[in-house]
Amino acid sequence: MLMTAESKNESGMLAAECAGNDIRIFIEGDTLFDAMLSDFSSARRRVWLESYIFADDAIGREFLKVLTDCSRRGLDVRVRVDALGSKFGFSGGSAHCLKAAGVKFVWCHPWQWRKPWLFHRRNHRKLAVVDDQIAYLGGFNITALNSRRISGDARWRDTHFRLSGPLVDDARRAFESFARGDLKWQRGGNRDGMELLTNHGRACRFRLRCHLKDRFNAARKRLWLTTPYFVPDSGTQRDLCRAASKGVDVRVLVPGKSDVPFVQWAARAAYSTLLASGIRIFEYQPRVLHAKTLIVDDDWSTVGRANFDYRSLFINYELNLAAECHALNATLATIFESDLNESLEVRQRPCSRRLPSARVGDLIGWSERQWP
Template sequence: MMTFYTVINWLLLFGYWLLIAGVTLKVMIKRRAVPSSMAWLLIIYILPLVGIITYLLFGELNLGKRRAERSKAFWPSAAKWMEDMKGTPCLFTNRSSEVARSVLQLCEHRQGMGGLKGNGIQLLTSADDALKSLIHDITLAKNNIEIVFYVWQSGGLVEQVGEALMASSRRGVRCRLMLDSAGSLSFFRSPYPALMRDAGVHVVEALHVSILRVFLRRMDLRQHRKMVLIDNYIAYSGSMNMVDPRLFKQDAGVGQWIDIMARMEGPVARAMGIIFACDWAIETGEHILPSLNTNLIPFKPTEDHNSIQVIASGPGSPEGVIHQALLISIYSARKTLVMTTPYLIPSDDLLQAICTAAQRGVEVHIIVPRHNDSILVNWASRAFFSELLEAGVLIHQFEGGLLHTKSVLVDRQLSLVGTVNLDMRSLWLNFEITLVIDHNAFGYDLARVQEDYLARSQLIEATIWSNRPYWQRIIERLFYFFSPLL
C-alpha cells in the first residue's frame, strides 16, 4: 500500500514540475519584452499554481479558434478591397508636413494604404456637442450606420442616440451595433438589446465573456474601439464611450470623465469601414465590405496639408504598428510634444523616446488625471514619474475630473487621437484605433484643448516629488513590478 501511495505522490510531483516546465517554455519561446517575461517567470515560480493559471488565462494573445479562422478567411477579400480603393489615386495624398512624413510612410508600408486627403474634420470637446451631433447625423442617415463601442450606458443624451438609431432602422437604414461584452455588461443585462433588435438593429455582443471558455480564449482581450460610421461618408472616433458623463461612474469619486471626439467627412470613413468590417466578420462570420462607389464620397480638394491615416491594432492587424507610430512621432518632435492619457504605463522604448525628446530640447508635457479609476494603474504609473522628471519632462495632474482623452500633439501640426492609452494593454492587446492627422488647423484646435487641460492641472515639482514619503515609493515599486502585465 505504501508503495502505491509513493508512486502516486511521485507522479503528482512529476506532473507538477512538468506543468511548470511546460509553462516556462511557453513564456521563453514567445518573443516578448524581457521585463514582461521576467515578471511572468517570477510569478510562476513564487506562486506556482496561481502563476500558471494566471498565465494560461492572460499570458498569451489568444483570440480563440473560431474567431481566428474568421479573421483569416476575411483578409483576402479585405486585401482585394484595399487594392481596388487604391485604384482611385485622387483619394490619397502625396504631400505631408515634415514632422508627419516618417509616420505616414510607416503606416503606408505596414498597412498597405496611404494617408487620405480631402476630409473635413471637426474636433468635439464637449460630450453634449458630440452626442447631439451624432443624433443629428443618425437622424439624417440614408443607407447604413455602423457603430462599435467599448461601453454603452443608457441614460441622458444616450437615450436619444438609441432612439434615433432605432428610428433610422425602422425607416430602412441598415444599422449594425457592436459592443464589448465586458464594457457594456449593464447594457446587455437591460431591455435595450431586445428593443433594438425588435426595431431591426443588428446588435452583436463582442468577445463574449464566459467562465466556461476561460482557457480557450483570453478573456481580458477587449473590443476597445469607439467608432460611428454613417453612409460610408461620415465618421466619428475618439476617446469617448457611448455614455453621458453626468451619469457615468458617479460613485467612483473621480469626477466626470473628460473626452474628445473627431467628426470627419470624406474618404476616411471608408478606411474606417474596413476596420469595422473586419471586426464584424470576426464576431459573426459575415462579410460586409464598404461600398467603393466614389459617387458616395464627394471629393474635397485642399491646398494645405490635410491627410488622415487610420491605424488599427489587435488580432489580425499588423503587430505593434501603433507603438511604432508613437515612437516615430515622438522622435520627429523638434519644438513641442504634448501627451494626454488616463493610464501611463509606457514600454521601455516609449519611456526612452519621451525622455530623449526632453533631453534634446523639446518641450515635453504629459497630462494625466490626479485621480484615477484604477488603483493599480494609478500607483504603477507613478513609478515612471521620477525618470521622466529627471529628463526634464513636465508632468501635470489634471484636477477637473478623470481626463480620459488620449492625444499626442507634435509641434502643433501632427495629431494622434483615438482610443489608445499609453499602457501595455492598449499597445499590444486590445482592439484599438488611432487617427494620425497631419493638419495644422486641427493641430491648432487640439493645442487649445490641451492648453485648457494644462490650465486645470497642477504641475509636479521635481524637488517636491523626490521628497515624497518612503512608503509611497515602496507601493509604487510593488505595482511597477506588475506594469509589464497591465
C-alpha cells in the first residue's frame, strides 16, 4: 500500500493517499466549510448531510442557502440533524425552509412519549456524501464556534476528513443504512486496510469498543490519543494501563478548557491511576479541543466522531474511519506533536494535597460519566 503525505500548509489542510483514496485532513473550520460548500455547489446528483449540531448561525446560514439551492436545481438533498444536539441552535423555521425547498429533512430521535428511551441514544455522527465522488466525516459541527473568521482565536480545534476514492461508496451505504434503520451496518471486511466503523455491530455488540481493545492489546510502540471527553470505562482504562506497562508510549491529549466542565471533572478523577501506570497526560491550552484521533504504532489510526467516553462507546451512534496507512498515521502524528507543543503535561499529585472542592468535583463528574 502506498503512500505519500503532504506537509501542512497555512490554510490548515493536509493530505495523504491511502489505498487509492485521496484524504484531505482539515484542522481549521473555515477551510473545511469552504471546501464543503464548494463541493455541494458543484454537485450534480446528490448532497446528503448529517450532523449532531447544525446551528443556523452565520456559518449555518451559508449551508442552508447552498442546500436549498441544490434542491431547487433538482438534486437529491437529504439532511439529518440530531434533535438534542441541535435543539437550541437550529430553529423550526430553518427546518421549514429546507423542507419548502424540497430537502428531505429529518430530526433524528426527537422526544416521543411512547418511546422515551430513544431520546437517551443520540446520533453523534457527522457525515456528508456528494454524488458518488466525495465524502466528509470527522469531528467538526456546522457552527460558527469552529470559524476563525467569526470566533477568532477562540475557535474550537477539531479534525475532519474529505475522502475521494473507493471509500465514498461505503460512506453512501452507511448513510442509507442508518436511514432504513440498519444501525449495525458494516461493509464486511475492509478495503485494503481502510474501513468505516460504526460502534454497534453484529459479531461484536459494541463494535468500536471491541476494535479499540484489539488495537490496544496489539500496540508495541505508541498509542497516542486525542479526545475532548475522556471518561473511559474501567475495561478501557485497564487496556491503556496494560499497554503502558508493556513499554508502549501511551499519551492522552485532552482539553485544558472544556465546554462541559463536569466531564472534565470526571476525566481528572481518573488521572492518578493512569499516571501511576506510566501513561502521560497533556492538557491543550489555547482553546477548546474537540478533535478525536487515535494513532497506534506507525501504521494504524482512526479519526471520527466517537469520543473516548461511555456514551460514544456504548450508547450513541458513531462513525469513524479506521486506516492501516503509514502516510495517514505519520500526518496525524505530526498534528499530534504540534498540539503537544501548545499543551501542559499533567504531573502526578498526591490526592491528599488536592483541595477538597476539587476532589468533590472529580467524584461528581465521574458519577455523571453517562451524560447525554
